[in-house]
Amino acid sequence: MTLTMAHWIYGIVTLAIIVTMIFRKGVVLPTLLGTFLVATVYNGSIVSGFTSVFNANLTAAQELFSIFLIITFMVALLHSLKDLGADKQMIAPIQKFMTNGHVAYFILIGVTFIISLFFWPTPAVPLICALLVPAAVRAGLPLMGAAMAVALAGQGMALSSDYVMQIAPGLSARSAGIDTALVADKALVLSLISGGVALFIAYLSFRTKMRKPDSPLIEKELILLQGNEEKKKILVKADKKWSKPFAILVPLSMLIVMIYMIYTKASGGRMGGFEGGDGAAFIGGVAVLLLSLATITYNKAEALEVISEHITDGFVFAFKAMGPVIPIAGFFFLGSGEFAGSILSLGDTAPPAFLFDLVQSAQNFIPDNSILSAFGILIIGIITGLDGSGFSGLPLTGALSGAFASSSMDASTLAAIGQMGSIWTGGGTLIAWSSLVAVAGLCGVSVMELVRKNFFPVIIGLIVSTIVALLIW
Numbered sequence: 290m291t292l293t294m295a296h297w298i299y300g301i302v303t304l305a306i307i308v309t310m311i312f313r314k315g316v317v318l319p320t321l322l323g324t325f326l327v328a329t330v331y332n333g334s335i336v337s338g339f340t341s342v343f344n345a346n347l348t349a350a351q352e353l354f355s356i357f358l359i360i361t362f363m364v365a366l367l368h369s370l371k372d373l374g375a376d377k378q379m380i381a382p383i384q385k386f387m388t389n390g391h392v393a394y395f396i397l398i399g400v401t402f403i404i405s406l407f408f409w410p411t412p413a414v415p416l417i418c419a420l421l422v423p424a425a426v427r428a429g430l431p432l433m434g435a436a437m438a439v440a441l442a443g444q445g446m447a448l449s450s451d452y453v454m455q456i457a458p459g460l461s462a463r464s465a466g467i468d469t470a471l472v473a474d475k476a477l478v479l480s481l482i483s484g485g486v487a488l489f490i491a492y493l494s495f496r497t498k499m500r501k502p503d504s505p506l507i508e509k510e511l512i513l514l515q516g517n518e519e520k521k522k523i524l525v526k527a528d529k530k531w532s533k534p535f536a537i538l539v540p541l542s543m544l545i546v547m548i549y550m551i552y553t554k555a556s557g558g559r560m561g562g563f564e565g566g567d568g569a570a571f572i573g574g575v576a577v578l579l580l581s582l583a584t585i586t587y588n589k590a591e592a593l594e595v596i597s598e599h600i601t602d603g604f605v606f607a608f609k610a611m612g613p614v615i616p617i618a619g620f621f622f623l624g625s626g627e628f629a630g631s632i633l634s635l636g637d638t639a640p641p642a643f644l645f646d647l648v649q650s651a652q653n654f655i656p657d658n659s660i661l662s663a664f665g666i667l668i669i670g671i672i673t674g675l676d677g678s679g680f681s682g683l684p685l686t687g688a689l690s691g692a693f694a695s696s697s698m699d700a701s702t703l704a705a706i707g708q709m710g711s712i713w714t715g716g717g718t719l720i721a722w723s724s725l726v727a728v729a730g731l732c733g734v735s736v737m738e739l740v741r742k743n744f745f746p747v748i749i750g751l752i753v754s755t756i757v758a759l760l761i762w
Contacts, residue, residue: 292650295331299624299643302326306620306685310673316681317613320620327623328633331641337634344632345619352463352628353618355570356456357611360409361603362576363454367408368599369583370535376416378536380404383421390429390499397425397435398442398488405447407543407572409454410717411610411724413443418731429500432510436732436739437491437746440725444717445747446484448679449709450477453547453572457683457712460614461704464621464687465694471701472708475762479709479754487718487743487750494742510733531586539579546575614680621684625691645692659697659759666690666703667755670710679716679723686711702762706755713751718743 302323306316324345329338370376383400387393400421404413422435430438450473451457458473465472500507550571584596622628626642633640666686673682686707694700717724721736725743729736 292646293331293641295327295641296643296646298330299323299327300647302620303624303644303685307669307672310675310682315613317616320617324616324620324623324632327643332633340634341623341632342619344634345623346615348622348628348632349615349618352622353460353611353615356454356459357604357607359454359456359573359576360607360610361600362573362580363408363603364606365596365599365603366539366576366580366583367413368602369580369587369596370539372587372595373535373583374532375535375539375583377420378532379540380416380420384424387421387424387428390425390431390434391496393425393428393430394434394438394492397421397430397438401439401442402447402484405443406450406453410443410448411727414439414724414727415731417443418728422732426507426510427502429502429504429507431495431498431500431506432732433734433739433742434491434495434498436728436734437495437742438488439732440718440728440739440743441484441487441491441746444724444728445487445713446480448716449483449712450480451712452477452480456611457680457708458705460618460680460683461687461690461708462701464618464625464684465691465700465704466625466627467691467700467704472704475701475705475758476708479705479758482754482757483709483713483747483750485750486753487746490746490749491742494746535579535583535586538582542575542579543572546572611680613678614684617681618684621688624688644688647692657695657697659695662693662695662698662703663706663755663759666693666707667710667751670707671714671751674711674714674716675720679712679714682711682715683708698759699762702758706758709751709754713747718747 302319306319306323309316309319321342325338325342328341328345329335332338332341367376370379380400383396387396397417401410401413401417404417417439422432422439425435425438426432449457452473455469455473458476459469461476462469462472580599581596584599585592588595619632621644623632624642624644626640626645629635629642630638630640666689669689670682670686673685687704690700690703690707693703714720715723717728719725719740721740725739726736729739
């Protein structure tokens with residue numbers, strides 16, 4: 290295989306992106322310039338460089354737009370439920386089961402995990418911290434323990450699998466050139482292992498610090514929470530008549546969706562196999578119907594305008610969360626033979642596969658060792674998560690997983706491992722400048738102290754899940 294100058298430039302830019310992430314800087318600018326340079330050198334035309342930058346972003350946007358839609362509709366649905374007061378009704382009954390700090394910890398984990406799977410942790414955290422964390426603290430759970438439970442279960446375990454909305458596995462799979470369902474299933478298993486280990490270690494760290502109901506420390510921590518809530522409280526006139534019906538309808542609908550998806554998967558595809566993109570579309574369609582019903586119920590005559598506002602808010606949230614991923618994905622799509630042809634406007638000419646060609650040319654110098662591959666991808670995932678996003682590194686870990694796949698380790702396993710490293714790090718458990726700030730702020734604890742407490746449990750959890758991946762796949 291003959292490597293061209295464009296191949297070497299692609300490799301240099303990829304290394305520059307990794308170094309930039311290590312220094313916790315944004316990588317959008319290097320990916321845009323890198324796409325321009327690679328395309329210009331490969332086609333020998335500066336005009337081609339300009340058009341390829343646009344084509345790369347357009348290709349990435351087309352491939353990822355379904356992700357933006359599912360985020361939009363789920364966030365819009367949550368806003369419509371807030372109008373009705375149904376969001377609070379959904380979890381308020383759980384408070385009475387928090388009889389002591391130990392029970393409160395595991396209930397907080399379960400509720401955070403389930404809600405975060407369907408609505409993503411960032412929109413769900415304010416609801417959980419406002420309603421369940423005070424109840425957990427009253428039951429005797431230390432405030433730091435509550436913050437760790439929310440962060441590890443939501444920002445870590447739920448987000449790293451992203452099994453319902455399948456945005457993360459979709460990014461990983463597209464970059465690796467494989468089916469989303471392959472990555473999603475393995476990511477779910479690894480996320481549960483990582484989360485189980487991390488949450489258990491965290492529990493051991495403060496189980497002896499549980500309080501009795503009459504402890505004066507409880508009142509001090511509740512004052513922190515109440516002062517925080519006064520700053521953030523937004524008065525909403527809830528419709529009590531419909532809040533409870535929708536508090537039942539929405540979870541029941543999502544439960545039926547999950548049962549149906551699991552059934553079609555277990556039936557071996559005889560029912561159509563709602564997974565991957567089809568599963569996300571199914572959930573998105575149900576969310577749209579629920580959004581419409583909730584908006585009409587609460588706003589009646591104003592529903593025509595209000596639903597547009599909810600959807601607009603959902604799009605704004607989606608683009609803020611995922612917008613920077615588009616140019617990053619565009620650069621790594623350029624490195625894939627599947628997309629390079631359309632990006633470089635090559636027509637019927639055989640497209641290059643820059644990243645795959647580079648890895649293949651270096652195969653003689655890289656040992657075919659599954660342990661090195663697995664932990665190498667994990668480390669790269671952790672490095673990419675240092676930017677505080679968690680998702681911006683998935684195109685890189687996915688692309689490398691496709692390139693490093695071998696007989697000893699398939700691409701879907703490597704992609705799932707890389708996804709764990711990237712999202713557990715940058716998604717909101719180990720990086721102080723990530724969405725972990727929201728968890729710490731809403732729980733009234735120091736974000737740096739929360740990072741310190743999370744570090745050891747998360748790293749051990751990631752190591753254990755990677756070892757399990759090596760053993761079972």
